[in-house]
Amino acid sequence: MSVSAEGAPALDFRSITVSFPPRERGAASFTAVREASLTVGAGEFVSVVGPTGCGKSTLLNIAAGLLQPAGGEIHVFGEALAGLNKQAGYMFQADALLPWKTAFENVITGLVFRGLPETEARKLGEYWLAKVGLAHAGDRYPHQLSGGMRKRVALAQTLIVDPKIVLMDEPFSALDVQTRQLMENELLALWQADRKSVLFITHDLEEAISLSDRVVVLSAGPETKPIGEFVIDLPRPRDVAEVRLTPDFLKLHERIWHTMREEVLKGYAQTNT
Numbered sequence: 001m002s003v004s005a006e007g008a009p010a011l012d013f014r015s016i017t018v019s020f021p022p023r024e025r026g027a028a029s030f031t032a033v034r035e036a037s038l039t040v041g042a043g044e045f046v047s048v049v050g051p052t053g054c055g056k057s058t059l060l061n062i063a064a065g066l067l068q069p070a071g072g073e074i075h076v077f078g079e080a081l082a083g084l085n086k087q088a089g090y091m092f093q094a095d096a097l098l099p100w101k102t103a104f105e106n107v108i109t110g111l112v113f114r115g116l117p118e119t120e121a122r123k124l125g126e127y128w129l130a131k132v133g134l135a136h137a138g139d140r141y142p143h144q145l146s147g148g149m150r151k152r153v154a155l156a157q158t159l160i161v162d163p164k165i166v167l168m169d170e171p172f173s174a175l176d177v178q179t180r181q182l183m184e185n186e187l188l189a190l191w192q193a194d195r196k197s198v199l200f201i202t203h204d205l206e207e208a209i210s211l212s213d214r215v216v217v218l219s220a221g222p223e224t225k226p227i228g229e230f231v232i233d234l235p236r237p238r239d240v241a242e243v244r245l246t247p248d249f250l251k252l253h254e255r256i257w258h259t260m261r262e263e264v265l266k267g268y269a270q271t272n273t
Contacts, residue, residue: 008075009040011074011165011199012076016037017070018031018062032055034222036072036224044198047211049216049217050218050224051266060167102141106157111124126138132152147179170201170203171183210240217230228256230255
């Protein structure tokens with residue numbers, strides 16, 4: 001694939017291997033991921049699911065350029081990634097908000113670091129706070145916000161810099177079920193508006209199916225690799241609560257769980273040895 005090739009995937013993991021140094025002297029190195037290949041198309045929403053500890057977040061860190069693979073390559077829109085992925089925004093599992101800054105100040109932090117003039121940064125900050133339903137809460141500090149509100153701030157903080165790729169590491173896992181479904185619907189509405197490429201990591205198979213165009217299943221570790229890939233052909237736009245009650249959703253859930261089940265049991269056994 002040539003550099004900046006037309007139609008190139010947003011992310012193209014090519015036989016990625018990730019190894020970590022031994023924890024003890026004389027021990028062998030630990031291979032977390034072995035020759036894993038997967039793609040995220042331009043404008044595609046792809047979720048990755050698998051057992052605990054199988055390397056899902058490791059792949060996300062590779063995509064962000066925060067971790068260098070021991071083998072293989074990752075290409076971003078046709079170009080081999082070297083260093084940080086400047087075309088990606090990263091929404092972490094834990095809140096990455098600065099406690100001494102207001103919601104508004106947190107949202108515009110990325111723009112300030114990039115040197116955008118204050119007038120433009122403030123205008124965009126107001127726009128994005130309103131877009132995530134927090135126009136009334138810009139002067140509040142993180143400790144004054146609910147869990148769902150903090151996630152909205154984090155989402156605005158990620159999207160305000162207009163990344164072409166959005167990396168999400170179980171961003172809603174700490175929320176209660178009702179708030180989580182509201183956030184999932186808000187995410188889908190924002191994604192539907194401009195169709196950024198999304199790589200979404202989750203333990204929750206229902207969440208993965210509800211949100212995605214495609215779901216990739218990883219094997220249990222060590223030496224994780226993709227073992228299944230499923231196209232989610234449920235119609236859009238979707239309401240994540242309603243779509244889960246449809247026969248087509250239940251059929252997809254059964255098919256994917258059939259592939260996942262043995263790997264989840266392997267992963268569970270490994271955590272208890």
